[in-house]
Amino acid sequence: MCGIVGAVAKRNVVSILMEGLRRLEYRGYDSCGIAVLKDGALHRARSVSRVIDLATQVEATAISSDMGIAHTRWATHGEPVVVNAHPIFSCDELTIVHNGIIENHESLREELSSQGYEFFSQTDTEVIAHLIHALLQSGVAEDLFKAVRLATKRLDGAYAIAVFRKQEPHLMVGARAGSPLIVGFGDGENFLASDALALAGTTDKFAYLEEGDVVALTRDSVTIINRKDISVERQVRRVHAYSGAIDLGQYRHYMQKEIIEQPHAIADTMEGVSGIVPELFGYEAEHIFKHINSILILACGTSYYAGLTAKHWLESLAKIPTSVEVASEYRYRQSVPNPRSLVVTISQSGETADTIVALQYAKALGQKHTLAICNVSTSAMVGQTTLHYLTRAGVEIGVASTKAFTTQLTALFLLTLTLAKLRNRLSTAEEDAYLKQLRHLPMALYSVLALEPQIIAWSDDFAKCEHALFLGRGLHYPIALEGALKLKEVSYIHAEAYPAGELKHGPLALVTDKMPVVTIAPNDALVEKLKSNIQEVRTRGGRLYVFADADSNIQHDDGVHVIRMPEHYGQLSPILHTVPLQLLAYHTACARGTDVDKPRNLAKSVTVE
Ligand code: G6P
Numbered sequence: 001m002c003g004i005v006g007a008v009a010k011r012n013v014v015s016i017l018m019e020g021l022r023r024l025e026y027r028g029y030d031s032c033g034i035a036v037l038k039d040g041a042l043h044r045a046r047s048v049s050r051v052i053d054l055a056t057q058v059e060a061t062a063i064s065s066d067m068g069i070a071h072t073r074w075a076t077h078g079e080p081v082v083v084n085a086h087p088i089f090s091c092d093e094l095t096i097v098h099n100g101i102i103e104n105h106e107s108l109r110e111e112l113s114s115q116g117y118e119f120f121s122q123t124d125t126e127v128i129a130h131l132i133h134a135l136l137q138s139g140v141a142e143d144l145f146k147a148v149r150l151a152t153k154r155l156d157g158a159y160a161i162a163v164f165r166k167q168e169p170h171l172m173v174g175a176r177a178g179s180p181l182i183v184g185f186g187d188g189e190n191f192l193a194s195d196a197l198a199l200a201g202t203t204d205k206f207a208y209l210e211e212g213d214v215v216a217l218t219r220d221s222v223t224i225i226n227r228k229d230i231s232v233e234r235q236v237r238r239v240h241a242y243s244g245a246i247d248l249g250q251y252r253h254y255m256q257k258e259i260i261e262q263p264h265a266i267a268d269t270m271e272g273v274s275g276i277v278p279e280l281f282g283y284e285a286e287h288i289f290k291h292i293n294s295i296l297i298l299a300c301g302t303s304y305y306a307g308l309t310a311k312h313w314l315e316s317l318a319k320i321p322t323s324v325e326v327a328s329e330y331r332y333r334q335s336v337p338n339p340r341s342l343v344v345t346i347s348q349s350g351e352t353a354d355t356i357v358a359l360q361y362a363k364a365l366g367q368k369h370t371l372a373i374c375n376v377s378t379s380a381m382v383g384q385t386t387l388h389y390l391t392r393a394g395v396e397i398g399v400a401s402t403k404a405f406t407t408q409l410t411a412l413f414l415l416t417l418t419l420a421k422l423r424n425r426l427s428t429a430e431e432d433a434y435l436k437q438l439r440h441l442p443m444a445l446y447s448v449l450a451l452e453p454q455i456i457a458w459s460d461d462f463a464k465c466e467h468a469l470f471l472g473r474g475l476h477y478p479i480a481l482e483g484a485l486k487l488k489e490v491s492y493i494h495a496e497a498y499p500a501g502e503l504k505h506g507p508l509a510l511v512t513d514k515m516p517v518v519t520i521a522p523n524d525a526l527v528e529k530l531k532s533n534i535q536e537v538r539t540r541g542g543r544l545y546v547f548a549d550a551d552s553n554i555q556h557d558d559g560v561h562v563i564r565m566p567e568h569y570g571q572l573s574p575i576l577h578t579v580p581l582q583l584l585a586y587h588t589a590c591a592r593g594t595d596v597d598k599p600r601n602l603a604k605s606v607t608v609e
Contacts (some may be wrong), residue, residue, distance in 0.1 A: 001351075001607035002086075002099035003027040004181065005198045006069040006162035008172045008217050009189030014063060016191075017070040020198035021051045023246050026254075026397045027194060028074025028603045031085035034058060035095040036065030040166055042095050046085035050598075067172065069162045069192075071097035074603035077105065078122030088121060090129035094136075094144075094165035098125040099194060100158035100179040101608040108154065128161060136165075145216040148173045149225060152214060158353060158608055162192045175214040179607045180351055180380065183207045183215055183222055185236060190217040196241035196378075197395060204241070207234040208378055239378070245395040253596045255398035255490065259582045260449060263442035265403040266575075268392035269410045270438055276417045276431050281371060282387040288369045289422050292342040295322040296367065298330055298358045299346040300606075302401040302485065303408060306346050306373075308478035309574050310412035317426070317571070318419035327358035328609070337365035344371045346412070348396055348404035349605035350379020357609060359384060373411045375404050389415065398597045399604050400489045402582050405482065406445075409575050410438065437572055447566050448579045452587075454563050455580055458545055459587035462493065465516055469507060470497040470581075472520040473530055479574045480520055483581030489599050490589035500533035511542040513559075518545045518584070520577050523552035523568035534560065547580050549573070 003024025007013035017034055025032070032054050033046035043063055047054040051072065071086035078084035087095040102108070105124035108131060113119070117130040131151045132144070141147035144165055152159070158178030164171060174181055174192045184191035185205040192215070193199050196206050209215060212227025213234070226232045251257035278285035295314055297307035307324040314322040325335075327345075331354070343362045347355050350372065359370065359381065371387035375396065382388050391407035417434055420426040426434075462468065468487060472480030477499045484495035498507050500519070511517065517537050521530055531554065537544055538559055545561045548554035549568040556562045569576050589596045 001028055001074050001179065001603055001605055003072040003194045003198065004069070004097050004099055004160055004162050004192065005194070006097070006172050006174065006192040007189065008067045008170060008219050009186070010066055010219055011189070012064040013066060013068055014058060016202055017068050018051070018055055018058060020193060021054070021070045021072050023200070024194055024198050025051050025072050026399065026597070026604045028072055029598050030073050030075040030080035031082070032070070032072040033085045033087050034068060034070040035087035036063060036068035037164060037166055037169055038063070038065045040169070042089060042092060042166055044087055044089070044095070046082050048080050048082055048085060067164060067170065069095065069097045069164065069172070076101050076608055077124045084121045084123050086125060088123060088125045088129050090126070090133035093167065094129060094133050094163065096125060096129045096132070096161055096163040098128060099160045099607060102127060102155050102159065103157035104155070128155065128159070129163070132163060144168050144171055144173050145214070145223070148175055149214045149229070152177070160194065170218050172217045173214065174209070174217065176209045177211050178353065181209050183209065183217065183234075185222065188219050190219065190222055192217065196239040197245065200241040204238050205236055206239045207236045209234060246397055252590070253398065253586070255400055255402060255586050255596050258396055258398050258403045259579065259586060261394065262403045262406050262579065263445040265393040265407050266410050266445065267442045268394070269407040271392065273414065276414070276421050276426070276435070278418055278422065280414060280418065281389050285387050286422070288342065288387065289419060292340050292369055293320070294338055294341045295320055295344055296341045296362065297322065297324040297344045297346065298327045298355055298362065300327050300352050300354050302405045302482060303346040303348060305478045305482040305485070306405055306408040306412060307344070308481070309409055309475065310416065312475045313413060313416040313571060314419065317416050318423060319425055320419055320423070325358070327352070328354040331358045331361045337362070337367050339366045339368070341367050342369045342371055343367050344373065344415070345381055345385065346373045346408055347379075347381050348375045348393070348401055350374040350376040350381035351605045351607050353607050353609045356380055356384065373408055375407070397604070399599055399602050400486055400585070406575050406578055410441070413438065413572065434571070437570065441572060441575060444566060444569060444576055445579060448576050451563055451565070451580055452583055455583045456587045458561065458563070459584060459591050462516060462584065462588040463491070463591035465493060465514065467510070467515045468493055468495040469510065469515055469517045470495060470520070471500040471503065471517060471533060472497065473500045473526040474524065475571070475574055476520045476522055476577055479577050479581065480518075482578060483518060483520070483585070486582055486585035487588060489602065490585050490596050491592050491594060492600070493588065500530055503533055503536055508536060508540065511537055511540045513541050513543055515542065516545050517542050518581070519547070521546050521548040521552055521554050522573045522577060523549040524573065527552050547577060
């Protein structure tokens, strides 16, 4: 979603803010801006282009200051035009940046308009700015800290904000509820940011604000008041966010880098796993795992497809009934809660509002056993669940998720094995064999990555198309869904995935020689059925692009292009079959010249419902 960075210091902070924005740009890139206080006045630069353009403006104006805020935006209220770009001003006296959505903005806007406030943007953020200003102007609040505390009590919805005003020159106030905000501690300087990466190299000491916290920052002090108006301390931790994590190195795009990093990411996710034990998921895991009788998986986007894959494993290997729900749907439908269900949330960021709200809803329905599979240890989702498995994919910058997905699958397979073992459905020999396969996975992935030149050759064909169909069966149907999602996200080609058996029930009508049909063909129990599905397409003149396991005996033919994968990798085959689909999407997008890492209209972590 949006990214926030703020600083109060004794030195010029503009370069810190601009570097922070560069590192936060993955969160949203519709517009960006910076505001500082200089010689008693607010100065601002904003751009509807990328941070690099803002940097040119900033350099040209030689803007400098020891206090400022900056923002990179994923537009919700108000289209991405300069007037809606943050920082937003109120009466040229106060400035604010905001991540989130204020649901009662309309009624507040009316109230403030009737008090004479003029609105220059369509944003809900301007409402917060004027509300704080009005509380100060009327004397209801004697200072900015108090005004923000009073104002936030009137806001419904989600927010992380950073605000300052010219009358209190060395004070910055932040607040959060529903969107992330952290405090960075320096020597004679303090900071606010959406995540630690923004400030890597500037400080490694951070406190994570909790829901409803309001914080006042000066150069030498940090004061936090919680939502009950009690002064609190939040634990200060050392977080070694690695600024090099966002260096592209030899790669052209983050997506490419992150695809290539998958063998490492999976090896790191497996680090410390010497056997299948419940403690991998937390101290209370054994007790909880023995008590539960079903699993409910909640997630969005790519993480949802990881959940769909896991359902196959959990039901076939651990024999535990599993349902998988799109988080944003689950929250608003009437389901039948099962107090003995384990609620599993899957999320790269741990910030996705739809998933967090669905988790809270599941708990409110009396389903108290919760587990998060997440890539960010300090995230809200990890804080709100009893059990966790932290994937170690490292920072993922490309908006289209790649390494997060395959590490989620790794973690979900470990969960499956753990539950299978506790239910006496996993022999020691099977446990050893699966562990061996998991450990060998990085090597197997290297051999799939070596197929890249063949995939590049295919991508030229795909780049000319406007539609594509993806087919998979069983355990590989969710992989077909993920392959289609990747292609849509980064190349803007319309892509749909079907279970291959459904082809004849509708999508076959779409098949012509203009629409490539990508087929995932592992050498599993369904391979013969899949070969029939391939024929169904071929006899209608469709063009097939098949990723076939080496031992599947699917041959090149007229209109049937085959890339030969390694030999069938059993239950873990979906992880191997994901990678060529990622590469196909990536190279097709490159051939079409899209902005691969920042696809139009999307954002990396969506912290609003
Ligand atoms: C956004 C991203 C997707 C991601 C989804 C869920 O839509 O663009 O790549 O899969 O959010 O994100 P999460 O962080 O919860 O896995």
